[in-house]
Amino acid sequence: MMETGFRSQCPIASALDLFGDRWSLVVLRTIFAGARRFGELAGASERISSNILADRLERLETFGLIEKRPYQQAPPRHEYRLTRRGADLLPVLQALARWGVEHIPERWSLPPWFAEGRPEDFYPDGPASDPSRTGSGPSGSSI
Amino acid sequence: MMETGFRSQCPIASALDLFGDRWSLVVLRTIFAGARRFGELAGASERISSNILADRLERLETFGLIEKRPYQQAPPRHEYRLTRRGADLLPVLQALARWGVEHIPERWSLPPWFAEGRPEDFYPDGPASDPSRTGSGPSGSSI
DNA sequence: ATAGTGACTTGCATATTGCAAGTCACTGGC
DNA sequence: GCCAGTGACTTGCAATATGCAAGTCACTAT
Numbered sequence: 001m002m003e004t005g006f007r008s009q010c011p012i013a014s015a016l017d018l019f020g021d022r023w024s025l026v027v028l029r030t031i032f033a034g035a036r037r038f039g040e041l042a043g044a045s046e047r048i049s050s051n052i053l054a055d056r057l058e059r060l061e062t063f064g065l066i067e068k069r070p071y072q073q074a075p076p077r078h079e080y081r082l083t084r085r086g087a088d089l090l091p092v093l094q095a096l097a098r099w100g101v102e103h104i105p106e107r108w109s110l111p112p113w114f115a116e117g118r119p120e121d122f123y124p125d126g127p128a129s130d131p132s133r134t135g136s137g138p139s140g141s142s143i
Numbered sequence: 144m145m146e147t148g149f150r151s152q153c154p155i156a157s158a159l160d161l162f163g164d165r166w167s168l169v170v171l172r173t174i175f176a177g178a179r180r181f182g183e184l185a186g187a188s189e190r191i192s193s194n195i196l197a198d199r200l201e202r203l204e205t206f207g208l209i210e211k212r213p214y215q216q217a218p219p220r221h222e223y224r225l226t227r228r229g230a231d232l233l234p235v236l237q238a239l240a241r242w243g244v245e246h247i248p249e250r251w252s253l254p255p256w257f258a259e260g261r262p263e264d265f266y267p268d269g270p271a272s273d274p275s276r277t278g279s280g281p282s283g284s285s286i
Numbered sequence: 287a288t289a290g291t292g293a294c295t296t297g298c299a300t301a302t303t304g305c306a307a308g309t310c311a312c313t314g315g316c
Numbered sequence: 317g318c319c320a321g322t323g324a325c326t327t328g329c330a331a332t333a334t335g336c337a338a339g340t341c342a343c344t345a346t
Binding site for chain 3: 324326330341342343
């Protein structure tokens with residue numbers, strides 16, 4: 001391990017050092033699909049354990065891929081949103097999705113908002129953070 | 144977990160079920176960069192442990208992403224090559240690399256053979272499996 | 287015979303994941 | 317007031333994954 005915490009200076013290996021575990025990209029997918037709150041994220045089809053979800057949210061926040069925003073004061077509750085940096089991971093998820101659809105039988109098809117989306121559509125201050133774009137959300141038949 | 148071994152039918156989650164661990168995509172990157180033999184793969188910049196490398200090679204072979212070919216008989220020795228299915232992961236690696244270069248300071252730049260390559264260039268029976276395309280290999284300054 | 291090489295395998299400590307239950311701070315209903 | 321419900325985590329513990337370092341095996345060369 002290099003002194004910076006990365007395995008090497010390779011951009012692939014370094015990116016994977018940040019989110020190359022079983023769950024981080026799955027959580028990000030769920031956020032791309034419009035989920036914001038802990039319960040919604042936990043409710044995605046993969047049934048992530050709450051301790052793993054809490055841990056991943058904290059990590060993704062630490063790495064600047066998502067940000068936490070309060071949605072109520074008592075008790076303090078937060079929603080999670082993509083940052084620009086996090087939204088820029090859309091092409092990775094799209095490439096993964098295309099590979100999955102092509103090579104693993106009986107996967108869900110990709111919804112148009114995802115297949116044709118651009119990172120900017122998901123920027124926190126962009127026009128397309130509008131949740132109405134997300135359709136059926138993470139528990140839908142597609143993603 | 145579904146009865147098929149996948150967490151859900153989402154193509155992203157399913158793909159990650161196959162290779163969403165700390166090392167699989169790093170190993171695949173090293174193979175894309177031209178490494179073939181165990182020692183070459185172990186020699187990449189990230190310094191993977193031999194037990195993890197052996198395990199990942201076996202898994203990647205089981206999932207049909209790489210294939211093993213003998214390069215000598217005594218003692219029996221093998222080289223590892225991408226399958227079509229494995230080569231089709233190039234866009235994923237390219238997207239990861241682009242994100243890494245953009246968002247993590249001081250990463251290696253992408254060599255043209257990688258940045259501009261297509262999956263077909265890396266097919267086992269394609270024209271571009273030629274190792275001369277791989278330039279300096281995995282231990283080079285780029286990837 | 288010994289030493290070296292390459293491809294793993296093994297032993298063991300540490301880290302991560304997964305399951306299930308628990309805790310806390312609220313709210314609402316009686 | 318009490319109790320139950322809810323949402324967001326936290327905790328305890330077993331199973332699995334990772335990492336380090338050494339070992340093993342089958343060869344080759346000297």
